[in-house]
Structure formats: C-alpha cells, structure tokens
Amino acid sequence: MLIKSADGSFIGEAGAVDLFQAFYLDFKDVWRKLYTIRLKNAARKIRFLDADFPLGMYYFSLKNYGKRFTDAVVLVKGSPVSFITPYTILSFMHKKGMLPDLKARDIQNNLIQAEENVSVKDIVKLMMEKWIRKVLVKNSVIDDRSLVEHALFSMNNLSLLAKNPDSILDAPVNSFDGLLKEPETYYINDDIYQIAKKVLVSETSCAISEDRRYIITPFDIAIKPFL
Numbered sequence: 673m674l675i676k677s678a679d680g681s682f683i684g685e686a687g688a689v690d691l692f693q694a695f696y697l698d699f700k701d702v703w704r705k706l707y708t709i710r711l712k713n714a715a716r717k718i719r720f721l722d723a724d725f726p727l728g729m730y731y732f733s734l735k736n737y738g739k740r741f742t743d744a745v746v747l748v749k750g751s752p753v754s755f756i757t758p759y760t761i762l763s764f765m766h767k768k769g770m771l772p773d774l775k776a777r778d779i780q781n782n783l784i785q786a787e788e789n790v791s792v793k794d795i796v797k798l799m800m801e802k803w804i805r806k807v808l809v810k811n812s813v814i815d816d817r818s819l820v821e822h823a824l825f826s827m828n829n830l831s832l833l834a835k836n837p838d839s840i841l842d843a844p845v846n847s848f849d850g851l852l853k854e855p856e857t858y859y860i861n862d863d864i865y866q867i868a869k870k871v872l873v874s875e876t877s878c879a880i881s882e883d884r885r886y887i888i889t890p891f892d893i894a895i896k897p898f899l
Contacts, residue, residue, distance in 0.1 A: 675715040684715025688816035692796050719744040731898050758890035759877055765894055766868045772897045774864050780886035783808050792823050793841040806878055812852035813876045822851040855880045868893055
C-alpha cells in the first residue's frame with residue numbers, strides 16, 4: 673500500500689510487517705494502536721525505479737540500500753504504475769526461460785515450524801523475531817498476508833472484535849478459516865523450472881521440501897543468486 677500526503681505526494685508504503693511493528697513487542701492495546709496510529713507514521717521509505725531503467729538497477733538497489741524489504745515501485749514519467757517484487761521477477765524469468773541453473777540444495781532455507789495450537793500472537797512474534805513471512809504449522813503454511821486478511825482484519829471476526837478484540841491474538845491460528853494453506857512440495861531432484869512453477873502456483877508463494885524441513889521462495893530463486 674502506497675501512502676500519500678495531503679498534497680498528493682507519496683511519503684511511504686506499508687504492508688503486513690509494518691502493521692505488526694505497530695504493536696510488537698508489548699501487544700498492549702493492539703486495536704487502539706492499529707486504529708489510531710497514522711499510516712504515515714507506520715510507513716517506510718519507498719524504493720522508486722524508473723520504468724526505463726535496466727532490471728540490474730533493481731538488484732543494485734537491493735545490494736547497496738538493503739534487501740530487508742524487496743519491493744520497488746515502477747515509475748513512468750514520475751507516476752507509479754506497478755510494483756516489482758521477487759514474485760514478479762520470478763514469473764518473468766520463468767516465462768522467458770531465464771532462470772539460473774540451480775539445484776534445490778543451492779537455494780533452499782531452513783523452514784521454521786510452530787506447534788499446531790500456536791496463537792496468533794506467537795506467530796506474529798516468531799515472524800518478527802526471525803524476520804520471516806512464512807511458518808509451517810503441522811502440514812500447512814501460514815504467511816503474514818493471510819494473517820492480516822483472515823485473522824486481524826477479517827470481517828468474519830467483527831463480533832469477536834466488538835466483545836474482546838485482543839482475544840483474537842490469543843486464539844490458535846487453526847481456528848480461523850482460510851488462514852492455513854496447503855503448500856506445494858518440491859523434490860530434491862526437481863529442476864529449477866519445476867521448482868519455480870510450484871512456487872508461482874502456490875497460494876503462499878513458496879514450495880517446501882518433501883521432508884518438511886526446507887522452504888524455497890521467489891527471493892531464493894530470482895534474487896539471492898544475483899546479489
């Protein structure tokens with residue numbers, strides 16, 4: 673989400689992790705904070721790239737100005753027209769046959785797991801402390817975007833919000849419809865195009881290993897090898 677000032681100029685952007693940071697670490701008065709903190713105070717600096725720049729400028733910006741946040745806003749004649757993300761770059765490379773010749777073992781990362789009855793609050797803590805967006809819960813994956821859409825700001829939870837809003841934070845993640853999603857599975861002998869296709873079609877934009885120990889995301893295929 674791009675944030676504009678009163679005069680129409682862009683002052684920042686905000687996503688799921690920025691909302692989490694609004695109430696992490698103390699988790700007190702969460703809903704008061706979420707509905708009273710101004711977006712401009714939670715927003716982070718936007719990474720702008722002109723549409724005529726070569727793609728290498730995106731990698732240059734990540735390498736030199738930080739890769740903790742990987743999205744960038746594409747400008748045409750000074751106006752934002754779209755986002756560049758690891759997912760969009762992976763999709764482009766897959767379509768054009770430009771993927772690097774890599775094996776799963778070269779790019780996979782350890783998959784963080786949580787107990788089946790883990791609470792929303794503990795998942796948020798885990799994501800923030802490990803700086804990750806996806807966690808395995810039993811045999812399903814939960815990501816930060818789903819956490820916002822299906823738990824923290826779901827219309828289905830309005831009655832619960834009215835009675836005791838902070839109780840949502842203490843509820844187990846498996847009690848919310850649509851929050852846990854079945855992941856795509858990759859195998860150690862899959863080639864990079866097979867893995868990339870599984871990542872791209874996955875609801876959580878990732879694929880996990882057959883033994884549920886490792887994870888591969890768009891960043892691991894389309895970004896990390898080039899930095």
